[in-house]
Amino acid sequence: MSILINENTKVMVQGITGNQGSFHTNLMQQYGTNVISGVVPGKGGESVFGVPVFDTVIQAVEFDRPDCAVVFVPAAVAADAILEEVACGIPLIICITEGIPVLDVTRVMQAVNASGVRLIGPNCPGLISPGRSKVGIMPSHIHMPGPVGVVSRSGTLTYEVVQALTDAGIGQTTCVGIGGDPIIGTSFVEAVKMFQEDDETRGIVVIGEIGGEGEEQCAEYIGKYVDKPVVGFISGRSAPAEKRMGHAGAIVSGSTGSADAKISAFEEVGVSVARIPTDIAALISDLL
Amino acid sequence: MKLHEHQARKLLSEFSIPVPRGIVASSVDEAISAFHELGGPVVVKAQVLSGGRGKAGGVVLANNEAAVESAAKNILRLEIGGYSVKRLLITxxxxxxxxxxxxxxxxxxxxxxxxxxxxxxxxxxxEVALQSPELIMRRHVDYATGLPQFMARELGFELGLDWDQVKEFQSIASNLVELLKQVDASLVEINPLIVDGEGHCRAIDAKIDLDDNAMGRHPELENLRNPEEYTREEIEARNAGIxxxxxxxxxxCxxxxxxLAxxxxxxxxxxxGEPANFLDVGGGADSVQVRTAMNIILSDPTVxxxxxxxxxxxxRCDEVANGVIEALGSISKDVDLVVRLVGTNEDEGLSLLKTAGISAHSSMVEAVKQAVELAS
Incomplete structure (x- = not known):
């Protein structure tokens, strides 16, 4: 099995009439994703690529209950969109939107934690279970089905790694972009736990970057609970301290968040860490 | 977005957190007149967007006019954390x-x-976190409730304050959380908060970092932006979404x-090799954004x-190729161009480049090797 999404997943798109929302709805449909509804206040009754649009999430749920919602709405209103989905009990929410104020995300996380739904992102490329379903913005053609689970904080860096895996004939069960913001709904630990429990996944690739302690916590978890081979990569070894490197979460602050700390945390628990992203393919191939 | 101490303490005051009197000065003369206006011993403090001011000699106690004059002179000559000191706070x-x-x-x-x-x-x-983490207390706060009084009391008594001081501390700590919420700060720090000679709590230093993502809803804070936090190029880039x-x-780069950047x-x-910059052109960049990015990179004479x-x-690769081609005219002869272009609309992008006489790599490592060779 893949994790989180598969060919049966019913998807609702919040912000389906916008540029990004409609463009990626179409690409997801072309990949075979079952997009059942969209939501945009004031646009109820319209349709986008044959997908019915509703004014509110509750109306979309009454029409047909989605398993998963994907959020493309602008940053200023994205937190509210997620709260609406949480209130409607949508079990999996994927937020692509970048630039949400971090205090808004703390409010969202309170609601998410209290309700038990899963949030992925914000500021992420989404996820794809190759050959089954894609809920996100990644280029489809670089992926292929296979035994490796990929989890990453970044978008294009993940494409780079996935391309190298596919070129080497190593397919993927699911690729999860957990997002580049300081506060995110799903951590490396949670994603790795899902891959460890997934029968089909035989190896795991973890792509981290500077900032925060998510990679260190993940390393600790791997040391205790993961018996599948894991290969890591950490981006930002040469980044200057106290500078925000594009991602709001990618900042080395004082003694926390440095690439060296993350690399040694991984190496201490036996995770091979690639020096350049494309080396990941050879490293995981040796371990499978 | 980082604030200077004098800006941060003004926000603390607005949230009823007591701070000593202070005057901003940008010359030695202004520092001296601030000293006379305050009429007693003062502290002359460098205003830079960097920590480590004390260690760098940027914070000096002065009891008389001569001491203020020499402190101001010295501090205005300092460079601290890459910032030259342009302003002083006299408190x-x-x-x-x-x-x-x-x-x-x-x-x-x-x-x-x-x-x-x-x-x-x-x-x-x-340092404290490394040496003696047990001396740092941490409480998580519900967004809607703010900091409950009891939690502030627990902290206050644990810090060894007496009941009168705890009452002051209680209000300072709750107001600090309110301030964080109201201005969308990612950090509001008072270090130190002192108990003064009369037994009252006062903030004698302040640091505030605001969340850049939230500045859209705080037009009132826009005038606190400090131009020295970013270079001219960094600002130009941000305005273009880069x-x-x-x-x-x-x-x-x-x-x-x-x-990936x-x-x-x-x-x-x-x-x-040695990179001249970090540059993320942004998701879904069009040819205009690519051209702007090229121009920003080229404005650095060391490239x-x-x-x-x-x-x-x-x-899309074709958008990128178009932007690169449009910027070609601004590239001088002694700057080389190395391109690696793959992904969406790759074929269209590559053929556009080819027509313009530019070859492209498909591997990042190969491209880097060539760039390093050309740069050395």
């Missing part, structure tokens, strides 16, 4: 009977607001995506090679 000197660390911040790991307090005030809190950070090398810097260094590394997803 009342306070008698200090106790120093406390107090902050409200966004705790990434917990995904919530946290209040941190320590009896080791006045020191670098990172993330740009100047570095020290001679290989100018353009990448789509922050993670950081990885490119690492690979360049690994191959023995010998421009290295473009694009993995098109939401970004």
């Amino acid at each position: 009342d000197a306070c008698e200090i009977s106790k120093e406390i660390y107090l902050s409200a911040l966004i705790d990434r790991n917990a995904g919530a607001i946290a209040v941190m307090a320590s009896s080791k005030g006045g020191m670098d809190i990172e 993330s740009y950070i100047k570095l020290d090398g001679n290989i100018g 353009m990448v789509n995506g922050a993670g 950081m990885a490119l810097l690492d690979v360049i260094k690994g191959e023995g 010998r090679v421009i290295l473009i590394n694009i993995f098109g997803g939401i970004t």
